[in-house]
Amino acid sequence: MTPGDLWAPAAGAVELEDAGTLVPLERGQRGWWRGPLPRGDYRYRLDGTPLPDPRSPWQPLGVHGPSRPLDTEPFPWTDGGWTAPALGDCAIYELHIGTFSEEGTFDGAIAHLDDLVELGVQAVEVMPVAEFAGDRGWGYDGVDLYAPHHAYGGPAGLMRLVDACHRRGLAAILDVVYNHLGPEGNYLGRFGSYFTDSYPSPWGQAVNLDGPDSQPVRDYLIENAIRWLRDYHLDGLRLDAVHALYDHSAVHLLEEMAERVGREVGPDRWLIAESDLNDPRLATPVAIGGYGLTAHWEDDFHHAVHALLTGERDGYYEDFGSVEQLARALRRAYVYEGDYSRHRRRRHGRPHLLEGEQLVVCVQNHDQVGNRARGDRLCHLVSPGRARIAAALLLLSPFVPLLFMGEEWAASSPFPFFSSHTDPGIAGATTRGRIQEFTAFGWRPEDVLDPQSPATFEAARLRWSERAGEEHLEMLAWYRALLGLRRRHPTLRAGRLDEVGVEHGEDWLVLCRGGFALGCNWAADARSLPVRGEVVAASDPACRLAGDGLLLPGETAAVLRIDGP
Secondary structure, X not given: OOOOEEEOOOOOOEEEEEOXXXXXXXXXXXXXXXXXXXXXOEEEEEOOEEEOOOOOOOXXXXXXXXXXXXXXXXXXXXXXXOOOOOHHHOOEEXXXXXXXXXXXXXXXXHOOHHHHHHHXXXXXXXXXXXXOOOOOOOOOOOOEXXXXXXXXXXXXXXXXXXXXXXXXXXXXXXXEOOOOOOOOOOOHHHHOOOEEOOOOOOOOOEEOOOXXXXXXXXXXXXXXXXXXXXXXXXXXXXXXXXXXXXOOOOOOHHHHHHXXXXXXXXXXXXXXXXXXXXXXXXXXXXXXXXXXXOEEEOHHHHHHHHHHHHOOOOHHHHXXXXXXXXXXXXXXXXXXXXXXXXXXXXXXXXXXXXOHHHEEEEOOOHHHHHOOOOOOOHHHOOOHHHHXXXXXXXXXXXXXXXXXXXXXXXXXXOOOOOOOOOOHHHHHHHHHHHHHHHHOOOOOHHHXXXXXXXXXXXXXXXXXXXXXXXXXXXXXXXXXXXXXXXXHOHHHOOOOHHHOEEEEOOOEEEEEEOOEEEEEEOOOOOEEEOOOOEEEEEOOOOOEEEOOEEEEOOOEEEEEEOOOO
């Protein structure tokens, strides 16, 4: 396509409504219409109905308002010499713009970037910012995929944030959603066959990736990815729930996207897929049968740590909870590599040959915290000692670690699901659906927070001032110490899985890699672990060498420098 083109195959007539002036578009081939570039706020009229531009770069009045042109050239970028680090050298920090700062904007986030540098992370991952209905939301119901959200500061605000990250040596990743669109303001179906009923989807109609007239839809998504990476200088994209990208084409959308991004933007940009399939093909090179993405999120690591330390066995946690599974997660990330899953009632996953830099893991993220009735963080479910053990397992694992905002100081604020739909019918359905979802898992209706209530959103805001409290300071110091070790010693960053050693008992574990050992004791009583060396970091001052091993008080962890691998 060229600027000014519009795909609307079902329309009998298309006009550009530009600052009150109507300009007819000329019909082209295969459903494309050609017209002039808009100069002011504009809409397209399809057979008389005014609609926002499907590729609108800016929706200053929200999803139902007019589109506005955007010229990215005048932005005064200062990152001309910027080069992102290797993904395997990064610790990623996931944040939500609306609740990360008091302002809830891109500029508000900039004010806390120095805190992230001091913490010791190397990359910031921003939850979705594509225009969605209302002012409050997680962002996974975006409908104008090319437009940064108006309430966050619009396109210029996002550019300022990315530029500010690069000035501080932080890579910038954006979470994008291509498997569905939100329910309010979703006008794409009026323009063409963007959706299909051929596949079931938990979010309404699936996106048409392999049916008739699907190539313009694929181009729409791929060129959206290119737009974010090229025009906003982002270093990478996190692709939401790619297992819901239903595509039986010979060349999968993800493979085509990886090829075009590499060719049109550069091979150094990251494409990181979220999937719950334990499918290594996502990050496997195309030459040997994969899709050629950079890496993928892996949930088994989280589930193994969470189930063991919390004791929870509901939902998908029924497949986890043993120390053997934790040991396997530390060696492989995948716990299920074709093994039978009781929760799924079938075999799950497949064996992989991936290395640590191709696998992103966490002990908390927006899904695992937010998909609870009250948005409980790990620190709300376990003791401070067990939370510190989880942090050590994450940050000394051989994978790319991801932290969720506030995790590093055991933030008191929860992170429940919230939204601000302006359509009363959609708002009510969102609230009812949330209650039904959680009561089906045994929660009481009164325990489920109303996502439409402003109070639910306000409760999720980080309280930066609380970091001065003793308990929060202690947790923050532990995270900084672990990230400092990882930063100073390359052998502790993401790397080869065949160099990982794990020993364990019923309530203790020793992880060895890169000349260091991590000893963890989650029992209530002290344990002596079979490892010796120089203690270089400890979650409790009482952790010490004694006799033939490492003496750990109850619910503590320590890192030792050792002679062997």
